[in-house]
Amino acid sequence: MQYAKLGIEALEALRAALDPDGLSVRHEDRVHYGHDETEDLNHPPDVVVRPRTTAQVAAVVRICAAHNIPVTPIGGRTGLSGGALSVYGGVGLALDRMNAIVDIDERNLQVTVEPGVITQVLQEAVAAKGLYYPPDPSSRGSCTIGGNLAENAGGPRAVKYGVTRDFVLDLEVVLPNGEVIRTGARTLKNSTGYDLTRLMVGSEGTLGIITQAVLRLVPHPRETRLMLVPFSEATKACEAVSAIFRAGITPSALEFMERDAIAWTMRFTEGLPAQLSTEPAAYLLVEVDGNEGEELMRSCEAILTVAEAHGAGEVLFAESSAEKDALWKMRRSVPVSVKAHSTYKEEDTVVPRFELPKLLQGVKEIGARYGFTSVCYGHAGDGNLHVNIIKGDLTDHFWEHELHHAIREIFALTVSLGGTISGEHGIGLVQRPYMDIAFNTAQLDLMRAIKQAFDPLGIMNPGKVLPDQS
């Protein structure tokens, strides 16, 4: 795509469309909004706009369409696939000022929010009314609902409750031509026309900009039980995962962590149980939730029976809510502690649950052949394994020019096991070169035709998701 450079006419039109403090071309602002959590990439937009209303978003998009300038929606900038980076410059449209919780509808168990609401802020606001919004990425303290919708984010509770997609009833969207539409209705069921709602979810800002969302809530479970189960072999831990479901139990979280993930994280976490050791090769963090404590204890016992049959060691029960918080903080700190340890690349592999051991073994074998180490952790109950490839003392040349061959092998293995190349992080910028592993030409051409139908000018978050046509 050829785009126009941002000129004075377009700039002044944007300025006039926004609040007085709604636009910036300052270098530090452009750099600030030019990165997310993906490696150390930075692609600053030519101008940062921070609208406060849907009307302002629509005006910005109309100006970009009129001047053939790319526009990149920007959320909490916690993304791990580079979806919010302005790779073609142009307008960086930050939604951080549209962060209102518009309405908590307790009678219908629904909440209406603007895209800039921090996920954890939403969760705490509805919890105060006895309601529960389960999707909770590790970055929930800084990621936004808009970004969660764009990437179809998951998190630990997806294993029982589903991902972001499963909680969306209706969206307000600014289309690439500046028109504003709603995609659905405020109903739990909807068989009225094509499912525009779920087409928008996970489209990573390439089909339009979500300016409001109506989300489904559920009653907040009254009780949880949390335990950390050690295994001397990582593959045994993975094998236990599918066995737990086959025993008829659906945990509210079932997380896997390799030894190093635990070890590197402990220093970031206080209040962990004293018995926590880094000797076991891997841990499963298992949570069950519900309204009745005794039933949860029986579920825990059933889970432990399965775990012991797979060689589990001494289980660590969280005895207090403080210990629960500490264990969750440890789990949520894994990404940042890996980042602090070394330059790394994270692959968001996902396979059918039972195939996890094969995936883990295959990743290690590929690493051995290419000479890299990896730390694996993730949402094992969903078959979603985050493979963190550690640069350590690998050469820059290998990192830049050879590693991608290994990544292709990892993704090819993932797909051969019935899986795909992203479970919850999205494709964004950095996984685009691997889309041909997940999809053939017919599939990619169909997605391109959909993109063309929404965005004939190609101005909406260009350079993301769909690979360039070869």
Next chain:
Amino acid sequence: MQYAKLGIEALEALRAALDPDGLSVRHEDRVHYGHDETEDLNHPPDVVVRPRTTAQVAAVVRICAAHNIPVTPIGGRTGLSGGALSVYGGVGLALDRMNAIVDIDERNLQVTVEPGVITQVLQEAVAAKGLYYPPDPSSRGSCTIGGNLAENAGGPRAVKYGVTRDFVLDLEVVLPNGEVIRTGARTLKNSTGYDLTRLMVGSEGTLGIITQAVLRLVPHPRETRLMLVPFSEATKACEAVSAIFRAGITPSALEFMERDAIAWTMRFTEGLPAQLSTEPAAYLLVEVDGNEGEELMRSCEAILTVAEAHGAGEVLFAESSAEKDALWKMRRSVPVSVKAHSTYKEEDTVVPRFELPKLLQGVKEIGARYGFTSVCYGHAGDGNLHVNIIKGDLTDHFWEHELHHAIREIFALTVSLGGTISGEHGIGLVQRPYMDIAFNTAQLDLMRAIKQAFDPLGIMNPGKVLPDQS
């Protein structure tokens, strides 16, 4: 759209592409495959084809594309919106011979099926392995998974488990150009490209033909409790519905039936509890499920407390599995008993749960003004109310030429309450004239652009879902 008439060349090409007994132009076959359960409509195709393989489906579609002949996919013909009717003649593609359960994957809690599998057959096959496929339309004994996917069918268990859409992991689809693609992966989470899977679900055969589906299963709950709760006022019953969820309970079914629905149905049902009376204005049929009987009893008690606060009468507990079956048979017999009672039109209204009483009252007021009676029942827990307008002794002229004004009023009310015009039956043929009530031009144009991207020739199930452009 202008289509070619089926000629000898195309007919012989179709014959050659199918098994010897895979094609029929006999009048009785064309009539048989020319109707579903929608009113008394019959739109026979010019030829009925019954492929046995995806390759045969693809060959048929390629021939239709080459000759500009419309092709209409046909499932169990239990649809209530006319989606399977060959309104432009051409090829009626019946999938009833593609009815294999390809694989029940107990290790990953997944099942792979062909589209012609009867929903109840699938449910019983996986139940034999302790697994559960919850979506169960009233017609589950004769409807097929392919039709359920096309219409995004729901049923009583959707209130706890979700609709058909929520159980689909991956689809094999024959596109309108005859290409065969997969839409997803065999994974519980997927953020890889646009969500083609959920775009296909609910598209009513207008974007392609589903030839295989990978569905998610859950562990089968070990226990259920079922009760029938009478109310002297129908609106009070509706008010109790949202109060039950606000009390923190999520039933596995929460069904509403007006007096007449019960009365007309009783003669179709044996083994009902002796105390069942048709005096109450309405009943709620409430089911809870789980693994622990005592917890379910406590849930029932909590539900009854709420119900009594809304004026419920003496509850009828199903004391045996025979009584449970009888109560469910009664509920599932409502559609057929209404049909046996009178010519009728059924509207599949859906609103946010708390708005149900307003919808019910509004329907009755509109009926009073236009002079028709209605029987309302449905999945109250989802806010999904089936409004059955009874012809009784209304004139044919009113039925044909005036009733649609009343239906527009009912749908306008539905939309004004935050709802939409179909919760689970789809738009198909008969609800198309009302799409402008649910969507504005921008929304409809976007759906038309998607249709164009998939089916530029417009041969795939023409005359459905999207209204003609005015």
